[in-house]
Amino acid sequence: xxxxxxxAGAVLVGAVLSGPMQAQTTVYSAxxxxxxxxxDYMKTVYARAGNPEAVQLPLTSFDNNYDLNGLAAESWSQSxxxxxWTFKLRDGLVWSDGEPLKASDYIFALQxxxxxxxxxxxxxxxxxxxxxxxxxxxxEADVATLGIKxxxxxxxxxxxxxxxxxxxxxxxxxxxxxxxxxxxxxDEYAANVETLVTSGPFIVExxxxxxxxxxxxxxxxxxxxxxxxxxxxxxxxxxGAPEVGLPAFMAGESDFSYLNAGQIPFxxxxxxxxxxKNAVFAVSYLSFDLSSAPFDNINxxxxxxxxxxxxxxxxxxxxxxxxxxxxLLPPGYPGYNDTITxxxxxxxxxxxxxxxxxxxPNGEGFPxxxxxxxxxxxxxxxxxxxxxxxxxxxxxxxxxxxMNIKVMxxxxxxxxxxxxxxxxxxxxxxYDYLDPSNFYGIFYNGGRHDHRIAAYDELVAxxxxxxxxxxxxxxxxxxxxxxxxxASFVPLVHPITNAVVSKDLKGDGTLPNKLGFAPLRQxxxxxxxxxxx
Amino acid sequence: MIVYILKRLASIALTFTVVSxxxxxxxxxxPGGPFDGNDMPVSDEVKAKLNASLGLDRPxxxxxxxxxxxxLHFDFGVPFQSPGETVLELLGxxxxxxxxxxxxxxxxxxxxxxxxxxxxxxxxNTWVDYLASAFATLGLTIPVFVTSMLLILVFAVWLDWLPxxxxxxxxxxxxxIVAYATIPLATYARYTRSAMxxxxxxxxxxxxxxxxxxxxxxxxxxxxxNAALPxxxxxxxxxxxxxxxxxxxxxxxxxxxLGAYFVSSINLRDYALEMxxxxxxxxxxxxxxLISDIxxxxxxxxxxxGGRRG
Numbered sequence: 001x002x003x004x005x006x007x008a009g010a011v012l013v014g015a016v017l018s019g020p021m022q023a024q025t026t027v028y029s030a031x032x033x034x035x036x037x038x039x040d041y042m043k044t045v046y047a048r049a050g051n052p053e054a055v056q057l058p059l060t061s062f063d064n065n066y067d068l069n070g071l072a073a074e075s076w077s078q079s080x081x082x083x084x085w086t087f088k089l090r091d092g093l094v095w096s097d098g099e100p101l102k103a104s105d106y107i108f109a110l111q112x113x114x115x116x117x118x119x120x121x122x123x124x125x126x127x128x129x130x131x132x133x134x135x136x137x138x139x140e141a142d143v144a145t146l147g148i149k150x151x152x153x154x155x156x157x158x159x160x161x162x163x164x165x166x167x168x169x170x171x172x173x174x175x176x177x178x179x180x181x182x183x184x185x186x187d188e189y190a191a192n193v194e195t196l197v198t199s200g201p202f203i204v205e206x207x208x209x210x211x212x213x214x215x216x217x218x219x220x221x222x223x224x225x226x227x228x229x230x231x232x233x234x235x236x237x238x239x240g241a242p243e244v245g246l247p248a249f250m251a252g253e254s255d256f257s258y259l260n261a262g263q264i265p266f267x268x269x270x271x272x273x274x275x276x277k278n279a280v281f282a283v284s285y286l287s288f289d290l291s292s293a294p295f296d297n298i299n300x301x302x303x304x305x306x307x308x309x310x311x312x313x314x315x316x317x318x319x320x321x322x323x324x325x326x327x328l329l330p331p332g333y334p335g336y337n338d339t340i341t342x343x344x345x346x347x348x349x350x351x352x353x354x355x356x357x358x359x360x361p362n363g364e365g366f367p368x369x370x371x372x373x374x375x376x377x378x379x380x381x382x383x384x385x386x387x388x389x390x391x392x393x394x395x396x397x398x399x400x401x402x403m404n405i406k407v408m409x410x411x412x413x414x415x416x417x418x419x420x421x422x423x424x425x426x427x428x429x430x431y432d433y434l435d436p437s438n439f440y441g442i443f444y445n446g447g448r449h450d451h452r453i454a455a456y457d458e459l460v461a462x463x464x465x466x467x468x469x470x471x472x473x474x475x476x477x478x479x480x481x482x483x484x485x486x487a488s489f490v491p492l493v494h495p496i497t498n499a500v501v502s503k504d505l506k507g508d509g510t511l512p513n514k515l516g517f518a519p520l521r522q523x524x525x526x527x528x529x530x531x532x533x
Numbered sequence: 534m535i536v537y538i539l540k541r542l543a544s545i546a547l548t549f550t551v552v553s554x555x556x557x558x559x560x561x562x563x564p565g566g567p568f569d570g571n572d573m574p575v576s577d578e579v580k581a582k583l584n585a586s587l588g589l590d591r592p593x594x595x596x597x598x599x600x601x602x603x604x605l606h607f608d609f610g611v612p613f614q615s616p617g618e619t620v621l622e623l624l625g626x627x628x629x630x631x632x633x634x635x636x637x638x639x640x641x642x643x644x645x646x647x648x649x650x651x652x653x654x655x656x657x658n659t660w661v662d663y664l665a666s667a668f669a670t671l672g673l674t675i676p677v678f679v680t681s682m683l684l685i686l687v688f689a690v691w692l693d694w695l696p697x698x699x700x701x702x703x704x705x706x707x708x709x710i711v712a713y714a715t716i717p718l719a720t721y722a723r724y725t726r727s728a729m730x731x732x733x734x735x736x737x738x739x740x741x742x743x744x745x746x747x748x749x750x751x752x753x754x755x756x757x758x759n760a761a762l763p764x765x766x767x768x769x770x771x772x773x774x775x776x777x778x779x780x781x782x783x784x785x786x787x788x789x790x791l792g793a794y795f796v797s798s799i800n801l802r803d804y805a806l807e808m809x810x811x812x813x814x815x816x817x818x819x820x821x822x823l824i825s826d827i828x829x830x831x832x833x834x835x836x837x838x839g840g841r842r843g
Contacts, residue, residue: 191617
């Protein structure tokens, strides 16, 4: 009898221990940002800490097919004159401290951004086109005059200075700020885990300031779409470098790792079928100072245009790292078109003729030029040096010119570009939002290149506000044609990234999209909420 | 002696001030500021607001004196790249891992290097010497990130004995410390070998042998003692080097140390942190040289009297 009781007890204990307990699923991920500033996208974008995109809830967001989804916003509509957009928030959304998430939290986020200095302010003026944005950021108008309004707790109204047909995509980067917390703590609320209040599918469990490693856990209060499918995500920025990430991946300490060029063949052999490729929607191009010699001469710029063998470059020195860049827009990006790309041909004879027409036959008399590029990590860091060395040799061979190469810190490079301290730059650009206006904005009305081509500016302005997509598309094509005809820039490549993904990681977030690419962390919120383990 | 120390302290204060002025001016002379360098330039109005929020809108001399006044009160400001804490708090959390890594690396590497160097010198032109010299040369010439990668590959990936990276429990410190220790090991091995060979060839060693002293006594009591002097000179800068962290070892093994901040503070124009780090190194060098000068002065009275006979 005693033995039976013992046996029954053991079975019971075993059942209790094994039954309701379930192991927590934890995903170990490399982080993007090594910054330890504010985990608040509306405070700083370029220096943000961690992944605020995964813990705060934007009005809308793109999935891995780049289709727009409503997140905080359940629906949206445009007024007949095209100047006002109305966004309706979902019911039941709350902050992680239980306070209701209101339209006023979104309004406050942009009001603060417009008045206190925001490194991404250009976005809401140019892309958002919010009425009075520039006047308010310059301090010329009161913040109350901004074209944003909380009609009630669930309704946001946005008035733009010109029709912005793509505004629902732009607001994918509009995150709320918990005003009730900010009123007590100011911006510092987002600098420490103890005071951070979130609105998205994850909350921040820990934030180690020593290396900015963050642990996100599934939010118990989040009721919106894109619920987290894993319990915990450990995001460690120090795993971001492939040289560190791959060994950690191989030792089972990370669920995926980005790869550098040297690692790709090894990983293809060692982990067949586990490499995910992604077009990062970026472009690298040659940028000239159009106002000073020798690049004020259009024939010189045209010679450069025709002297580049993109196909050979991307098949050799940039193999697996980039695809030929024949237009400003990358393949798959809205507005990408073959009419433009067909013109980016490699024609050495034509290049030589343009050099001769410019007064430099076989490069004779052409001054030595120096191309400046910025010292970067990531996909740009992988492609720039080999690409420039390739171009250096090609320009010497075809154009008969000497192009020296100079690398510099990003800040110095940007200062050089803006202040025209040099006349030739290798410039990279990655998209911020999914609309052609994003890329065309680089050259619009000065932009970062100060080109100021009236015909181009006029076409882009028209395209930005045209209500019908087909009309916009045509206008953007014409605008890019102006740039091509003027040889204002020379597109070179569109970079791609490679990552090795653990077989344990599953879910739509890891799968290739209809273009064959897996954006992974590039779409942080979608990725982290659409993975299973 | 007290006068000598006071003079040296005054000299340190002057050095500290001159370095602070030079570094401050150089920092601000470098093109670009904390808010330049983004893909899309920040407008002048926004930049003005951001600069004002950090006090960068004030004249340079005001910024300098304000900062130095803070330094005198142990307030080194707030790092732009980590605004939730002060510079001192950042140093307080980032320095210990660097100290552990560097300190343990030197404490393990230096004695092993001395032993290796001694073995090489005492077995000159034998396979022991060739092996030790080859080992030391490899240790100095193979970049530490390659050594780190090999250690990770063998001990973490193939053997699965230790974690590939991270800085949690003490067993995760093993690989980074071993990687770091190769540098002092190789350095000391080469220094010890050449210093010992130098002393072994001195006439007094022949005299000692002629007197019939045992080889062990000659080596440990006379040769090693004399050979130690140049090694002591190497030790000081090497120790300061360890205190400031190793960028490569820390990056490869994900050690949350100070090394990366030397680079990021310059790249991000994090003036407060950049100044604090440079001033910290300056002070460490000043203090360490003061200590060694005092020791020399104690050992050699001619130094503290300026070489004059009283």
